[in-house]
Amino acid sequence: MKRSTLVLAVVCTLTVHFTFAQTSGKQTQVKIQKTSMTREAEIKLGKEAATQIERETEVVKNAEIETWLNQIGQDLAKTPQANAYPYYFKLVNDDSINAFALPGGPMYVHTGLIKAAATEGEVAGVLAHEMSHVALRHGAAQMGKQQTWGTLFGVLGAAAGAIGSQNGQCGMLCQAGQIGAGIGGMAVLTKFSRGFEQDADLNGARMMAASGYNPMDMSRFFDKLAAQSGAASKSSGLEQWLSSHPASGNRSQYVAQDIRFYPKRDYTTSTGNFTRVKQAVASLAPPKLKPAALLTAKAGTSPRTNLPAGFKDMQAAGFSIAYPSNWQAGQANQGGGSLYLIPQGGATQTQNGGLELLVGGMIDYYRPETGAATLEATTNELIRGLEKGDANLRAERPSRLDIGGKAALLTKITTKTSLTREPEQTVFLYTVVRNEMLWNLVFATPPSRSAELSSVFRQMLQTVQFPD
Ligand SMILES: [Zn+2]
Known part of the structure; x- marks a missing residue:
């Protein structure tokens, strides 16, 4: 897949400008990375990526926890080490031990991380470390070092529904294919080299000290987590975090060395609410x-029995559907993404690394911008988003029907694909509210094959079932 090539390229071409004084008398310098990306572009990119993240993760709305998290974060954000980015902090309902910040300042903390922390200082340490990746422009530098950052930016933008194809080369289903195309694409923004890790540790330690938290809480927590690697890290979901933040030796040791250069003070900062937040x-x-x-x-x-003759079954956790046995079923990338059900040649790789559906079916979930999905409003929001990215798209008024015993809408759409011969495409978009999101099934065909395929689509639709 294009995405993995991209990530690999970053790891290989990254030049690390890092000087680390082992036990010398001088304090180690920490560098803000130079990048061709402007600060505005960096903040915009972070926002696009945040929109994508929030489509795929469950952000917790809980005033007590959010207030606490932002109180610590905004305290750290006031320090000179934070480099004056517009930070904000959200809690993700996910029991893996993880946290990450995006360029420009959006930051996400998993519930699993707060559960694993023994003190408020340990959580503050993770915030300070992640904020340091932002402040030192690590994600932006990794993007900027690639010739193709503009391309990746375009992909992320399209995924967020904010930027469509500029040249009309890639139509609606290319974009739709990227909705939910996977946080895996974020690796370039959130996965760092050992050199960047040490810089983030040292900058984070200085940030903590400046706001009155004990810098050793950060390194001790990190060393504690690193010690849990192996089998234990798999079960706690820690491995993703460990691989994104490779340790380059004993963090506690080099942070302790750095602290020798700080002005003497007592580290007494605390909101006093950690125990209550842990309970919440x-x-x-x-x-x-x-x-x-x-x-x-x-x-x-x-x-299942009673499937149409010559069909095979696909039973996913959220739904079941059957499709012709000479078609292929698969996801756009290994990180997940839309499910494609296509005949031979039914999809094509696009210039920006997406997958464009030409003929066949595609299934995904659309999470509304706010709250839980409702059939009419969220279908409308989805279509408006698609229209933004595809000037050729014409949607008819939706009509009501039942799919698998659930209320559904069918929206007939015409658009154009990137094909030069017969670019016209007819699209049938079916939407059903499931799991507080909008389950959406798309059937696409060029007009010339519409008659031949309509009975296949109808048969497939009749096999759709939901678990309850
Ligand atoms: Zn890191």
Whole structure:
């Protein structure tokens, strides 16, 4: 896949400008990375990426926890080490031990991380470390070092529904294919080299000290987590964090060395609310299933009976559908993404690394901009988003029907694909509210094959079932 090539390229071409004084008498310098990306572009990119993240993660609305998190974060943000970015902090309902910040300042903390922390200082340490990646412009530098950052930016933008194809080369279903195309694409923004890690540790330690938290809380927590690697890290979901933040030795040791250069002070900062916040986090409802999980085939199922002749069955966690046995079923990338059900040649790779549906079916979940999905309003929001990215798109008024016993809407759409021969495309968009999101099934065909395929689409639609 294009995405993995991209990430690999970053790791290989990254030049690390890092000087680390082992035990010398001089304090180690920490560098703000130079990048061709402007500060405005960096903040804009972070916002686009944040929109994508929030489509795929469950952001918790809980005033007590949010207030606490932002109180610590905004305290740190006032320090000179934070480099005056517009930081904000959100809690994600996910029990893996993880946290990450995006260029320009959006930051996400998993519930699992707060559960794993023993003190408020440890949580503050993770914030300070992640904010340091932002302040030192690490994500932006990794983007800027690639010739193709503009391309990746374009992909992220399209995924967020904010930027469409500029040249009309890639139509609606290319864009739709990227909705939910995976946080994996974010790796370039959130996965760092050892050199960047040390810089973030040292800058983070100085940031903590400046706001009165004990800098050793950060390095001790990190060393504690690193010690849990191996089998234990798999079960706690820690491995993703460990691989994004490779340790380059004993963090506690080099932070302790750095502290020798700080002005003497007592580290007494605390909101005093950590115990109560831990209780609030522990009593949150369990995380909801995400699109990636809902779209994945269930293991160990036997095919349903009464399927149309020559069809095979696809039973995912969120729905079941059958499709012609000479078609292929698969997701756009290994990080998840839309489920494609296509005949030979039914999709094509696009210039910007997306996958464009030409003929066949595609299923995904659309999370509304705010709150839980409703059938009419969220279908309308989805279509408006698609229109923004595709000047050729014409949508008819939706009509009502039932799919798998659930209320559904069918919206007939015409648009153009990137094909030069017969670019016209007819699209049938079916939407159903499921798991507080909009389950959407798309059937696409060029007009010349419409008659031939309409009976296949109808048969597929009749096999759709939902678990309850
Ligand atoms: Zn890091």
